[in-house]
Amino acid sequence: MRPTLTHLALHVPDLQACIDFYHQFCGMRVIHERAGKGSKIVWMSEPGKEHEFIFVIMPGGTDRNLPDNDYSHFGFAVDSRESVDAVALQAERAGCLIWPPRDEPYPVGYYCGLRDPAGNYVEFSYGQPLGPGSEAMPIP
Structure with missing residues (x-):
């Protein structure tokens, strides 16, 4: 199975x-x-x-109330760094941006984070080995 x-x-x-x-x-x-x-x-x-x-x-749920340094999240891949920037700008205007765009070494890539209305964190990334912009190397 x-x-x-x-x-x-x-x-x-x-x-x-x-x-x-x-x-x-x-x-x-x-x-x-x-x-x-x-x-x-x-x-x-x-x-x-x-x-x-x-x-x-x-x-029926309750707000998650996660601290800014809690990296529990749902991850969505986007097709470019510019898409990460666009989501971050839209989220900033909507008041739900928690992690401004940032670059991290492989396999993390370029990403930003938003807070959904239930308190869950949602990441938008480019350059991870999952989705658009992924490296052509296998995940160990």
């Missing part, structure tokens, strides 16, 4: 704010919603990846 990671499920304090955040910053869209135990359950995915990986978000 070889398991495959298919989804991440999160309880969030404000469902609509999280839907809006992941649509605005990550390009994800709602692909399914249903009633569930007195609330609405929403599935979100990147276009074209609906059968690979989804976020399942449900109301």
Whole structure:
């Protein structure tokens, strides 16, 4: 048996704010919603990846209240350093930028970090060995 990671499920304090955040910053869209135990359950995915990986978000969570130096996060790859800068600028204007763009040695690359409405951190990176801009060397 070889398991495959298919989804991440999160309880969030404000469902609509999280839907809006992941649509605005990550390009994800709602692909399914249903009633569930007195609330609405929403599935979100990147276009074209609906059968690979989804976020399942449900109301009822509490704010994570992570400190700025906590690097727990969801990671999204973008296609250029300029895309990292553009996301950071958009996030700064929206008041949710927590890590301004910075460069780190391989395999970290160039990245910035945002705080979603539930308090989760979301990284946007270029130059990691996962996604656009990745090095052609294997991960040890």
